[in-house]
Amino acid sequence: MDxxxxxxxxxxxxxISELVSKKKGRFDxxxxxxxxxxxxxxxxQTFYAEDDIFNDVKLDGVVTLVDAKHARLHLDxxxxxxxxxxxxxxxxxxxxxxxxxxxxxxxxxxxxxxQRIKTINSMAHMxxxxxxxxxxxxxxxxxxxxxxxxxxxxxxxxxEDHDDHHHDHDHSHDCHDHHKEHDHExxxxxxxxxxxxxxxxxxxxxxxxxxxxxxxxxxxxxxxxQRSEDIYRMKGILSVQDMEERFxxxxxxxxxxxxxxxxxxxxxxxxxxxxFIGKNLNREELEMGFRACLV
Ligand SMILES: Nc1nc2c(ncn2[C@@H]2O[C@H](COP(=O)(O)OP(=O)(O)OP(=O)(O)O)[C@@H](O)[C@H]2O)c(=O)[nH]1
Numbered sequence: 003m004d005x006x007x008x009x010x011x012x013x014x015x016x017x018i019s020e021l022v023s024k025k026k027g028r029f030d031x032x033x034x035x036x037x038x039x040x041x042x043x044x045x046x047q048t049f050y051a052e053d054d055i056f057n058d059v060k061l062d063g064v065v066t067l068v069d070a071k072h073a074r075l076h077l078d079x080x081x082x083x084x085x086x087x088x089x090x091x092x093x094x095x096x097x098x099x100x101x102x103x104x105x106x107x108x109x110x111x112x113x114x115x116x117q118r119i120k121t122i123n124s125m126a127h128m129x130x131x132x133x134x135x136x137x138x139x140x141x142x143x144x145x146x147x148x149x150x151x152x153x154x155x156x157x158x159x160x161x162e163d164h165d166d167h168h169h170d171h172d173h174s175h176d177c178h179d180h181h182k183e184h185d186h187e188x189x190x191x192x193x194x195x196x197x198x199x200x201x202x203x204x205x206x207x208x209x210x211x212x213x214x215x216x217x218x219x220x221x222x223x224x225x226x227x228q229r230s231e232d233i234y235r236m237k238g239i240l241s242v243q244d245m246e247e248r249f250x251x252x253x254x255x256x257x258x259x260x261x262x263x264x265x266x267x268x269x270x271x272x273x274x275x276x277x278f279i280g281k282n283l284n285r286e287e288l289e290m291g292f293r294a295c296l297v
Pocket of ligand 1: 134
């Protein structure tokens with residue numbers, strides 16, 4: 003396997019174009035290492051905005067490495083008005099989160115940091131590591147922006163590797179907030195109340211029923227129009243009235259991609275699942291907007 007590593011910060015588009023033209027077909031992956039604490043959003047958007055590279059390379063996924071020992075300090079750092087907390091942003095956009103240096107923290111501290119990460123990004127898969135040891139296929143070939151792989155991100159089952167650890171989840175099928183239940187279950191570990199955090203968080207909606215296509219279009223359209231700056235990433239599987247296939251979508255700020263997916267199975271409950279990651283998300287408002295689209 004041939005992997006090229008490019009450092010972002012410079013002219014990313016030029017570097018990728020050069021790689022593509024000079025070494026066409028000679029590498030399998032390009033790894034972009036963001037310099038310092040960079041915000042991943044512009045890099046993600048580049049892949050959608052630049053026709054030059056769009057046809058030759060595809061954005062596979064965002065991997066964030068977290069230092070378990072020092073993460074909390076950075077995540078809780080309050081930035082001046084108008085400035086983002088880059089540590090939070092890097093977690094928010096991630097498809098894979100590698101929580102490293104687990105040997106340097108106790109179980110409780112580790113649980114607490116992972117819980118904090120999960121409130122920011124409930125879509126990503128998390129893995130605990132020592133010395134960053136992960137299989138290559140954990141960080142390459144992620145398909146984090148692939149519509150065919152939306153399922154992996156919106157499913158309610160545990161998206162964390164537990165060898166020593168088990169968390170139960172409620173699989174009820176009413177519209178509900180995944181986090182509230184999660185917080186509740188973990189209350190004994192972690193006493194901070196996430197509802198006080200107006201910053202970046204995840205909201206998951208899981209709801210049975212069919213959507214009115216026109217209403218759902220209007221709702222998502224309006225949401226993107228009004229809130230695209232605040233909505234970092236979103237993914238969903240929708241059940242649309244009279245549609246035999248599931249409708250899947252993913253978005254990054256104002257970028258939105260959606261398409262019909264596989265057929266709903268005969269014995270499958272038509273459940274809508276949407277996850278939003280963003281700033282100042284109001285769960286009640288999102289849920290109400292969504293519910294209003296149900297037939
Ligand atoms: N105890 C312990 N040390 C680690 C682990 N992973 C990395 N280190 C050590 O931490 C030190 C600093 O490594 P990193 O924090 O990864 O530094 P880095 O991110 O490469 O540094 P910059 O790219 O310059 O920010 C090195 O001495 C590593 O050997 C781990 O899981 N446990």
